[in-house]
Amino acid sequence: MGRVSKFTQAVAFGLLWTTALITIGCLVLIVLFILKEGLPSVNWEFLTAYPKRMGREGGIFPTIIASLYLTVVSLIIATLIGIGTAIFLAEYTRESIVTKVIRFATETLAGVPSIIFGLFGFAFLVTFLGLGFSILSGAITLALMLLPTIIRTSEEAIKAVPDSYREGSLALGATKWVTIAKVVVPAALPGIITGVILGVGRAIGETAAVWLTVGGALRLPVSIMDSARPMTLHLYTLAAEGLSLPRAYATSSILIICIWIINTAANLLMSRFSLKLRS
Amino acid sequence: MTTQARTNQKERNIAGLLLGIASLAVTGVVLIILFVFKEGWPVLAKYGPVALLTGKVWQPEASNFGMLPLIVGSAYVTILALVIGAPLGVGCAVFMAEIASETICKIVRPAINLLAGIPSVVYGFFGLVVLVPFLRTIVGGFGFSLLAGGIILSIMILPTIISVAEDSIRATPREYKEASLALGATHWQTIYRVLVPAARSGIMAAVVLGMGRAVGETMAVIMITGNTPLLPKSMLEPGATLTGTIGQEWAYASGEHAGALFAVGIVLFGLIMLINSLALFFSGKKVGT
Numbered sequence: 163m164g165r166v167s168k169f170t171q172a173v174a175f176g177l178l179w180t181t182a183l184i185t186i187g188c189l190v191l192i193v194l195f196i197l198k199e200g201l202p203s204v205n206w207e208f209l210t211a212y213p214k215r216m217g218r219e220g221g222i223f224p225t226i227i228a229s230l231y232l233t234v235v236s237l238i239i240a241t242l243i244g245i246g247t248a249i250f251l252a253e254y255t256r257e258s259i260v261t262k263v264i265r266f267a268t269e270t271l272a273g274v275p276s277i278i279f280g281l282f283g284f285a286f287l288v289t290f291l292g293l294g295f296s297i298l299s300g301a302i303t304l305a306l307m308l309l310p311t312i313i314r315t316s317e318e319a320i321k322a323v324p325d326s327y328r329e330g331s332l333a334l335g336a337t338k339w340v341t342i343a344k345v346v347v348p349a350a351l352p353g354i355i356t357g358v359i360l361g362v363g364r365a366i367g368e369t370a371a372v373w374l375t376v377g378g379a380l381r382l383p384v385s386i387m388d389s390a391r392p393m394t395l396h397l398y399t400l401a402a403e404g405l406s407l408p409r410a411y412a413t414s415s416i417l418i419i420c421i422w423i424i425n426t427a428a429n430l431l432m433s434r435f436s437l438k439l440r441s
Numbered sequence: 442m443t444t445q446a447r448t449n450q451k452e453r454n455i456a457g458l459l460l461g462i463a464s465l466a467v468t469g470v471v472l473i474i475l476f477v478f479k480e481g482w483p484v485l486a487k488y489g490p491v492a493l494l495t496g497k498v499w500q501p502e503a504s505n506f507g508m509l510p511l512i513v514g515s516a517y518v519t520i521l522a523l524v525i526g527a528p529l530g531v532g533c534a535v536f537m538a539e540i541a542s543e544t545i546c547k548i549v550r551p552a553i554n555l556l557a558g559i560p561s562v563v564y565g566f567f568g569l570v571v572l573v574p575f576l577r578t579i580v581g582g583f584g585f586s587l588l589a590g591g592i593i594l595s596i597m598i599l600p601t602i603i604s605v606a607e608d609s610i611r612a613t614p615r616e617y618k619e620a621s622l623a624l625g626a627t628h629w630q631t632i633y634r635v636l637v638p639a640a641r642s643g644i645m646a647a648v649v650l651g652m653g654r655a656v657g658e659t660m661a662v663i664m665i666t667g668n669t670p671l672l673p674k675s676m677l678e679p680g681a682t683l684t685g686t687i688g689q690e691w692a693y694a695s696g697e698h699a700g701a702l703f704a705v706g707i708v709l710f711g712l713i714m715l716i717n718s719l720a721l722f723f724s725g726k727k728v729g730t
Binding site: 167168170171174175177178179180182184185186188189192193195196224241242243246247249250251254260263264266267268269270271273274275276277279280281282284285286290306309310313337338339363364366367368369370374392394395397398401402407410411414417418422424425426429 | 447451452455456458459460461463464465466467469470472473476477479480484488494504528529530533534535536537541549551552553554555558559560561562563564565566567569570571596599603613627628631634653656657658659663664684687688691702703706710713714716721723729
């Protein structure tokens, strides 16, 4: 190794280290700045009180409930469809024109910008089907956005289940469906749940698509047909209309903490899942 | 019916049901295309796609739906995001795949996942309270600018670029690396003469996917670019993007204006499909060819 090439390598590796440090630096800067400004305003009162004067004062209770409501309903829809699709793709077909079309559709859904989902939800669900600005319109729109992730992770988890599990069950006389429902899906469950948890993060963080379909009413959503304003949209309103900077910081902090918890949970689950299948 | 026949019937029903469920994703895509086109079509047909795409004036109240300012705005923020984000992202991917130890990867990867998970509206908010005032002090002007949008987008597209590029570098056959090292090349020479060229189609796919993310991003862009639908003369000026204009105007748009926003949606959708096929083209190429 010549001295020059050694020197070049040192410089190049230094630069590569720098890119990684800048990336981490951006994250640390954003997270610490927002938490530093926001956490002092986060307290029980803020989480459980109703907003007053359009959010200038008071807490954000209805927006937390709206976020949870939207997340739960959209995930119920997306999980049912997603697992069904994954089982179909992994267990019921060979690669064919049908699977190609389904895969192409899933990939397309994954690439479509959220504002287009919003336009679609607004034109089809809110207006055409007459669901109005409602949790239901928002949840169906969100479910479509979450489908690709849930289908992909579920399919991978199902395919990772060793064939010996299936063979054992079939040899005992179980039918194909019983094998899938009682053996394959339970074995793949941690992987499937990881996908669902990632979906939760996406649902909580989504703004544009929800904006065009849920409306933005700042009251507690009770019925699934109620308009609502999730945390993300509330943050946008607070910041863009300059209503209350401290409350915007606090809401951002809550969102970041939620995403951090969700990511950590998904991470733990995934590593335990891969350990279990390896052993 | 015997028990056996009944079981068979049940199994067939389940297979049919699953096919039905699996086709819902396809139905979703068809409905999205159908309804965005249905709403945007009247405006597209009335003014003509060429006039809309090349029109320099976006003034909905005067029925001027020239989308060029929005297209140029989107191009500006996307190119800026790539100029900053692509080298950073690819560099970080090489670092993760080749230099970082297992321990460092275990620290950096969750950080990148968190970066990917932070909601776009939080990025927008950070841009609004930190970057915009910063640019206002440093370079003058409003601070709300295409540059601000490009900088925030460059951070937002990092996770996409890093994870896809890292995977493609890791997917290069081990023999390539071993052969190069055995010939006496340094680790760095091996990286930039062998590994990166071998993984280049995957790296291109990563950059193109990042581009798609930048073009499609809405909330962050709305909050910091200024939403001024004029042809921008420089990146320091405020501007408007395709996504931002839809987000900014949908709530009060009615009649032809609403149709025009759906027409913007059609253009955006076309652009994204084009970008995605490009990414698919790159990622479909085999390593090393």
